[in-house]
Amino acid sequence: MRMVMCREATRLMSKNLDAPLGFQERMSLKFHLAMCGACRKCNQQFQLIHDAGKAFEEKASSPPFDTNDQTT
Amino acid sequence: MASWPDSSQSDTSKPSAERQRRLAAVRPRLLAFARLQLRDASEADDVVQEALITAVEKNARFEGKSGYETWVFGILKNKILDALRAQKRHGKWQPWSDDGVEAAIEQQFQSSGRWTDVARPSSWGDPENTLFSERFWQVFDSCMIALPDNIAKIFTMRELMGLSTHQICEEAGIKENNCWVILHRGRLLLRACLEKGWLSEANK
CATH class of the missing domain: 1.10.10.10 (Winged helix-like DNA-binding domain superfamily/Winged helix DNA-binding domain)
Incomplete structure (x- = not known):
């Protein structure tokens, strides 16, 4: 397995949001994340940014039952 | 006009007052979305306007499978794609420079x-x-x-x-x-x- 550093790990976590990773890539990323707290945070935040796009539209297309929409 | 066979549909082809109200309510959110995507306020205004017109014209096609606003957003996304394609055709896409x-x-x-x-x-x-x-x-x-x-x-x-x-x-x-x-x-x-x-x- 190829050892990767943070910069390369961020490339893999980004690609993971767009396409399936190869086996080697997946293992390299998994191993790095197991060791690196900063990259675990980065991975969560990339995921959050990814979800934010969808959330933006959901928020924007929610029906206006209440103008100050605080429904849960 | 009245002799056209499909004239009976004209009643359903116009959005109800409720839908018109919802279109007006969703407009600012459509604009915010289009601005982020097109990065040009006047172009964003144009596509939103077109999307709203299409929503009114195709009102009868809304089948209620998704929410009404979601359907309108779908129309907007298509208009945005058309606008992006037009931008590209007219050479308005910046060349791929690094910009720091x-x-x-x-x-x-x-x-x-x-x-x-x-x-x-x-x-x-x-x-x-x-x-x-x-x-x-x-x-x-x-x-x-x-x-x-x-x-x-x-x-x-x-x-x-x-x-x-x-x-x-x-x-x-x-x-x-x-x-x-x-x-x-x-x-x-x-x-x-x-x-x-x-x-x-x-x-x-």
């Missing part, structure tokens, strides 16, 4: 490939709460605007419009590998900007 992006990313990493001290990610708190926070969206908006045009275009096609990287390659005329590189840069830049804005706001 590489330098900004270099600052996030040491030569060893580790995070630099200033760029090392901090915790943002509970992701669920983050997305429900109005402040987060304000920071998100300003960070999106701060992204370089080229990157933002690809990034929003992926993350706002939900296109696959394969579709983006076709629209943008770039290789998929290039697309991944651009998205990686976009995410690194946006992450850094969000962290700066979000945590500084949170500590106020």
Whole structure:
């Protein structure tokens, strides 16, 4: 397995949001994340940014039952 | 007019007062979406206007499978894609220049490939709460605007419009590998900007 550093790990976590990773890539990323707290945070935040796009539209297309929409 | 066989449909072809009210209510949100994607206020105004007109004209086609607003958003997304294609045809897409992006990313990493001290990610708190926070969206908006045009275009096609990287390659005329590189840069830049804005706001 190829050892990767943070910069390369961020490339893999980004690609993971767009396409399936190869086996080697997946293992390299998994191993790095197991060791690196900063990259675990980065991975969560990339995921959050990814979800934010969808959330933006959901928020924007929610029906206006209440103008100050605080429904849960 | 009255002799046309389908004239009986004209009653349902006009949006009800309720739908007209909902169209007016969703308009600012359509605009916010289109502005982020097209990065040009007057173009965004135009596509939203076109989308609203289409929603009115095709009113009878709304089948209620999704929410009404979601249906209108679908129309807007198609109009945005048309506008992006027109931008591209008219040579309005900036050439792929670096614009200091590489330098900004270099600052996030040491030569060893580790995070630099200033760029090392901090915790943002509970992701669920983050997305429900109005402040987060304000920071998100300003960070999106701060992204370089080229990157933002690809990034929003992926993350706002939900296109696959394969579709983006076709629209943008770039290789998929290039697309991944651009998205990686976009995410690194946006992450850094969000962290700066979000945590500084949170500590106020």
